[in-house]
Amino acid sequence: MGEENDFGQARKILRALLDLGQALLEYGGEVNRVEDTLERMGRAYGAKGMNVFVITTSMVVTMLHKDGEEITLTRRIRKPIGNDFTKLEQLNALSRKCCQEPMKVAKLQEKIQEIKNQPYSFKKYLIGAMLSAGSFSVFFGGSLLDGLFSMLFAIFICLLQRYVQKYCTNMAVFQLFCSFVIGIGISVVTKCVPFLHLDYIMIGDIMLLIPGLAMTNSVRDILVGDTISGFLRLAESLLWAGALACGFMTAIWLSFSL
Amino acid sequence: MIQLLSVFIGCIGFGMLFHLQSRHYLRAALGGVCTYLVYMICSIYIKNGFIPVFLASASGALYAEVLARIQRAPTTLYLIIAVISLVPGSSLFYTMSAFVREDWDFVYSYGVETTIFAVAIALGMSLVWAIFGTFGKVKKEI
Incomplete structure (x- = not known):
């Protein structure tokens, strides 16, 4: 039971990370930054290994969770590159904070949504x-x-x-x-x-x-x-x-x- | 003087365009002005199409990289605005208009100028990144 819970947890983490990565890409971050951020975040959330591959139109991330379970999620990105440096900076700050002391996944999701939903002037x-x-x-x-x-x-x-x-x-x-x-x-x-x-x-x-x-x-x-x-x-x-x-x-x- | 002023305003404009947070406007625009100053001064002393742009772009990248470290913000924020004044918008235009007039000599000379600008900007930035990247790695080892 506990194992299954953990497995679900890993998936949730990875999903949140992909959301973050997608948002970073769409607001004008470089690919290298996205890969780097995902790698660090994954490790901060207790992954033993992270395999991150990002290109401008898709992301593939495999995470080796601490209990030995390995999961892969991919994400296709269709939106053309935008530029919103305010949001980019906030997401960056969020990920920095998270790497120092990881917050709950649900809260991370919420924060990402909050940043994304800010009005565009x-x-x-x-x-x-x-x-x-x-x-x-x-x-x-x-x-x-x-x-x-x-x-x-x-x-x-x-x-x-x-x-x-x-x-x-x-x-x-x-x-x-x-x-x-x-x-x-x-x-x-x-x-x-x-x-x-x-x-x-x-x-x-x-x-x-x-x-x-x-x-x-x-x-x-x-x-x-x-x-x-x-x-x-x-x-x-x-x-x-x-x-x-x-x-x-x-x-x-x-x-x-x- | 007019050019410096217009670069300054233009940089702030681009800052708004990219939705930079307003507390960064001044810093970013100053980067743009500095980059252009470097270009102007260098182009007085160095009669060469490539070197002034290269040096200016490198100094812009340096400015952006240092500022980003201090502010703990992504470098891109400052970088784009710092080098925007070097973007060869005018020579691109003259290349196009010469192309339409079928004035091939002009197409050649302006086309080369546009390319040289673009390459010099890219190389200037890369020099700075290469240095910073190496330093970061060395620091980690120690």
Whole structure:
């Protein structure tokens, strides 16, 4: 009886750990961090051995429990990489705390859910996008007016990301669509208003759409030794960047030839 | 000066975009400004496309790594924002516009510039990680 209980316990622990790992991945953590965290957490919860394999789209974890029972759980991850550093940091702090003194599994689950359910502030995202697009178009040599228009288009990008992205089959298609629409918009506006510079406005908005986080994380993963997941994500982010370039190029080509 | 100011604001903007906790904004954005300063100063003295970016990116990664250790937060938080000012958004754009105009000389020169920037950023960061990683291992042995 006791043994069976323990077995159930191990499974519960592993399930909670997978939840944690999935959340870390989805909020923008590197693969290496996820593997490392799961390994430490498992040992903190009394596992004798942990076999953790994580790539950007799936996780496989085998845990050797202290009573000799071995269990494996896998998890497929379909959500594209997001970025929410607040949640990432909180999850990280939670796992650090847990490694020092493990809390009850039910409580861990609860805490993870609590962090996940925090409201996502779209307003903050919007303001951030406007500020960065505007200031980067000024940074690369545009006038203040260019920055202002770049901000306007940043709002547009955010709205597209919020309302249109879920209808696109994947991120590359969305990048293509988004950059094309934004490119056309910018070309039209710069044709109508003579003081504006097409290039600087576009550069500001390109900076927003470049998958910088994915690229940095992938390079990091490759160097740390997670070559498979690093290259997966690198390929993915290069594809997104290519789609972005194609979208803008088509828009520029149209605006030149009209 | 305008550039430094706009980098600062832009970095804070990216901080908000990534939902960084507000107590980190200033620290992260300062990292961005420092990285760019290093780039500017180096590019005055070193006439080379690669080295300034490399040094700037390494210094940004160093800043992020040290700060993350002190704050006990993931390095990514600071790293992304520190190196964002080096991302070659403009040369990517000029590559594309030259491509559309079928101006192959420009495509070549801007394309090479974009690639060099990207590679230099990656290598600069890796240098710092390699050093930190080795130190961590050595420390464990002792």
